[in-house]
Amino acid sequence: MEMDFFKLAAWLTRACLWMLLPNLVWAQDSLKERHSRWIESAPPGIKRLIDLGDVSFEADDRELAARKKQGLAKFTFDYQYRYRIIGTRRTIARDSQEPTVVVVAKIQLTDLKLAHRVFILSTFDPKDPWKSPLLQHEFDHVSISTDPRLRSLLKNYLGTPLEIQLAQAPPDDPDPKPQDIRIDQEIQRTMQNRVKEIERITQSLNDLFDKESSDGVRSISQRERFFSDFFTVETLKKLDFKSPEIFEEYTKVISKSQWQEHYSLNAPL
Numbered sequence: 001m002e003m004d005f006f007k008l009a010a011w012l013t014r015a016c017l018w019m020l021l022p023n024l025v026w027a028q029d030s031l032k033e034r035h036s037r038w039i040e041s042a043p044p045g046i047k048r049l050i051d052l053g054d055v056s057f058e059a060d061d062r063e064l065a066a067r068k069k070q071g072l073a074k075f076t077f078d079y080q081y082r083y084r085i086i087g088t089r090r091t092i093a094r095d096s097q098e099p100t101v102v103v104v105a106k107i108q109l110t111d112l113k114l115a116h117r118v119f120i121l122s123t124f125d126p127k128d129p130w131k132s133p134l135l136q137h138e139f140d141h142v143s144i145s146t147d148p149r150l151r152s153l154l155k156n157y158l159g160t161p162l163e164i165q166l167a168q169a170p171p172d173d174p175d176p177k178p179q180d181i182r183i184d185q186e187i188q189r190t191m192q193n194r195v196k197e198i199e200r201i202t203q204s205l206n207d208l209f210d211k212e213s214s215d216g217v218r219s220i221s222q223r224e225r226f227f228s229d230f231f232t233v234e235t236l237k238k239l240d241f242k243s244p245e246i247f248e249e250y251t252k253v254i255s256k257s258q259w260q261e262h263y264s265l266n267a268p269l
Contacts, residue, residue: 045265073141137216149231
């Protein structure tokens with residue numbers, strides 16, 4: 001009897017799963033269709049932001065509940081690059097008095113992409129989503145991370161020639177790596193750190209926006225004035241940007257940036 005009971009319980013469990021599976025698939029398809037309709041019905045300015053930021057919608061009730069949020073926008077930077085060694089020299093490290101090799105590399109960006117995932121509750125289904133304060137707020141976040149000044153910062157900073165130091169491999173190292181491999185690894189690490197620095201700056205400005213808008217409860221009335229300082233040299237200095245040597249060239253690059261027009265794309269309807 002005990003064995004029969006467990007067999008019955010297992011059969012009932014499988015039967016329930018098979019009954020639930022079509023509903024789960026239908027729910028996922030329904031959400032995808034809903035999000036597709038939103039994108040298709042987006043006003044021209046929003047469509048421009050969707051294209052610029054490669055925006056996709058996702059429902060994640062669990063993460064939103066954990067963060068106590070109704071919506072969330074996440075950004076990622078993806079890039080490809082090539083490098084060319086333009087100089088090497090030997091020197092002595094000040095801290096250890098050990099001989100090192102200083103390598104100077106020229107960086108060429110071959111591709112730069114931004115992507116966004118906008119998370120909303122699965123139950124969020126307003127009649128006119130683009131008049132919703134929630135999407136207004138999340139797409140202001142998208143506006144920040146697609147700011148043309150940020151793209152200029154990415155290109156300018158990631159494309160700046162870099163200088164790395166390689167300590168001499170210890171003579172007792174049983175498996176020393178060839179110098180070209182060590183150079184490649186150090187360049188990769190430096191580029192990753194550059195991206196992390198720009199991510200830090202971008203997140204700091206997103207946090208400032210959340211603070212000023214009370215996470216979307218208050219609308220930003222003086223939009224042009226509020227966003228005018230984003231990604232300026234003065235703001236980068238306040239945020240302790242790690243590579244001030246790029247400021248002179250960066251200032252020239254962003255002097256003609258059309259950031260005002262950019263922030264009008266998501267202006268309240």
